Amino acid sequence: MSVFRMIFKNTLRHPLRNFLTMLGIAVAVSAFGLLRTVLTSWDAAIEVAAVDRLVTRDAVSFIFPMPLAYAEKIEKVKGIETLCFFNWFQGVYKDKQNFFPRMAVQPDRVFSVYPEYILSPTELEAFEKERKACVIGESIAQQFNLKLGDQMTIEGDIYPGNWDFIIRGIYKRRDEKVDGTQMFFHWDYLNERMNQVAPGRANQIGWIVAKLSPGANPAAVADEIDNQFKNSSTETKSETERSFNQSFFESYSAIFTAIRIVSVLIIGIILLVLGNTMIMSTRERTQEYAMLKTLGFSGQNLISFIAGESILLSFIGAMIGIVLLYLLVQVVSAVVPKQFFPVFFIAPSTYIITFSAAVALGFLAALQPVMTTLKTRIVDGLRFIG
Amino acid sequence: MASMNGAIIQVNNVKKSYYRASIEIPVLRNISLAVPDGEFLALMGPSGSGKTTLLNLVAGIDRPDAGEVNVGGINIAALGESELAQWRSRHVGFIFQFYNLLPVLTAYENVELPLLLTKLPKKEKKEHVEFAMNLVGLSDRKENRPSQLSGGQQQRVAIARAIVTDPTIIVADEPTGDLDKISAAEVMMLLNRLNTEFKKTIVMVTHDQRAAEKAHKVLHLDKGDLEPEVRS
Structure with missing residues (x-):
């Protein structure tokens, strides 16, 4: 018999109680992991944003358009390698619930500016050639069971009318942090229709994403762009894509803080659940621990027995919790609208933090029972009636 | 193990009191006692007379307020906690009234328990x-848990656990106190055999006159004082 076998046998002593404890830990671990996944998935949107891309938009608000001519002027600024302009199209695909970002773009440039969206040369060529062609992300293709050659009709809202598209490309993501839910189509297609039905809205662009040349100073380039349009009717604001995303997400900081607080509370719940079980177990075994001390088992031996059991419980609970977390994330990823979480995946750090926290809590939960057991005199322990 | 004046256990002027709500309750008053090697000593007395306290002092699981407890030439009252724990694991075998077996372990594992502290090869x-289990006649119940054994069998497992490390002394606190007459007789025969055949020094606390009759010597404690009664 080994010390581990003894720990294992003690863990099986109250199967129902310990099963419920492990289940409690598992649920708490999966909840903690899920909240962390929410945070890391939001963070991923910031992290994936490049620092060598500048976003230029109307200085007042993102929703106001800029003249098309701005793109030509910005392209001439030193330090810019290439750029692509965008218009937010929105619209409804079959149902309002089916949200995913839809944007009018320059088809020959968008994939140079965003190399993390991987499109095969054949598909790119087909996309560029056809006015009504569009490219969708692999996540959208999977979600709506769409394939190359399929027709998509989008009902416009910002840009009214029915808009027909043919899928000529399905882009792949460079890694799991990259958003696979975008739809791109020809800006010319949008502009032509606007020329016909609402000429006042033609030749306008939403924002410009410029890829910087290697070694270019983003702040200096941004200043130069914005200075060009200073005191004009449409002033601009340029910033790196990362700071653009950061400022966008800052508006949700209260939600993030709340999620972080709840995560800490969940850690506390794990500690209470496990601590309660360990306190009950060691109290019931007061006589046994006194007997073990009588036989010559040292304080260190008793710490091994008690902390070992507590860590084993939290270890198994954490393992079950991580399996639950994996399943939960699959479910959440499938059912939660993509506008909230374009990417939703469990970061490796979440596995490590969740698992380490659970095991560390296993040790912490054993502290009080260990201290009580060590302090109890043998003669008192042997006389103890639980 | 070396003995002083032929005595393996030498208790000198030991005092011990307990405190209840800061009131001192003397339990042992200036007790002195010598137990020769190979002795089978029974300690008797009414409840609260201090016999278990004296046994605990001899076994090194409690400390005297004053005086010395020498076992095998070592003043165990002067040992630190971890040294004392080590000393107990090597030199003392314990038998409790309620057996104190671990319910999750089999009889074999319960007997093996003290050997976890040794570096003996597997x-x-x-x-x-196996020797200890054979000696107590339970080699066929090795895989049984305590709950699957009778009280007498559980006490025999406890005796096997007490002797498995080949200790210098065996201390038994009311070993027949929870047993029926037949099981009690079996347990006493076993202790007697350990004393006569294996020359183990045994100190036993008992209320049971029949159990005490198996001992070589019976000492009576009353209100913390010792009254000797020697039997041949």
Whole structure:
């Protein structure tokens, strides 16, 4: 018999109680992991944003358009390698619930500016050639069971009318942090229709994403762009894509803080659940621990027995919790609208933090029972009636 | 083990009191006692007379307020906690009234328990356990848990656990106190055999006159004082 076998046998002593404890830990671990996944998935949107891309938009608000001519002027600024302009199209695909970002773009440039969206040369060529062609992300293709050659009709809202598209490309993501839910189509297609039905809205662009040349100073380039349009009717604001995303997400900081607080509370719940079980177990075994001390088992031996059991419980609970977390994330990823979480995946750090926290809590939960057991005199322990 | 004046256990002027709500309750008053090697000593007395306290002092699981407890030439009252724990694991075998077996372990594992503290090879551990289980006549119940054994059998497992490390002394606190007459007789025969055949020094606390009759010597404690009664 080994010390581990003894720990294992003690863990099986109250199967129902310990099963419920492990289940409690598992649920708490999966909840903690899920909240962390929410945070890391939001963070991923910031992290994936490049620092060598500048976003230029109307200085007042993102929703106001800029003249098309701005793109030509910005392209001439030193330090810019290439750029692509965008218009937010929105619209409804079959149902309002089916949200995913839809944007009018320059088809020959968008994939140079965003190399993390991987499109095969054949598909790119087909996309560029056809006015009504569009490219969708692999996540959208999977979600709506769409394939190359399929027709998509989008009902416009910002840009009214029915808009027909043919899928000529399905882009792949460079890694799991990259958003696979975008739809791109020809800006010319949008502009032509606007020329016909609402000429006042033609030749306008939403924002410009410029890829910087290697070694270019983003702040200096941004200043130069914005200075060009200073005191004009449409002033601009340029910033790196990362700071653009950061400022966008800052508006949700209260939600993030709340999620972080709840995560800490969940850690506390794990500690209470496990601590309660360990306190009950060691109290019931007061006589046994006194007997073990009588036989010559040292304080260190008793710490091994008690902390070992507590860590084993939290270890198994954490393992079950991580399996639950994996399943939960699959479910959440499938059912939660993509506008909230374009990417939703469990970061490796979440596995490590969740698992380490659970095991560390296993040790912490054993502290009080260990201290009580060590302090109890043998003669008192042997006389103890639980 | 070396003995002083032929006595393996030498208790000198030991005092022990307990405190209840800061009121001192003397339990042992200036007790002195010598137990020769190979002795089978029974301590008797009414409840609260201090016999279990004296046994605990001799076994090194409690400390005197004053005086010395020498076992095998070592003043155990002067040892630190971890040294004392080590000393107990090597030199003392314990038998409790309520057996104090671990319910999750089999009889074999319960007997093996004290050997976890030794560095004996696995094979030798097995030999020790099997010898002890044979000695108490339970080699066919090795895989049974305590709940599957009778009270007498559980006490025999406890005796096997007490002797598996081949201790210098065996201390037994009311070993027949929870047993029926037949089981009690079996347990006493076993203790007697350990004393006569294996020359183990045994100190036993008992209320049971029949159990005490198996001892070589019976000492009576009353209100913390010792009254000797020697029997041949």
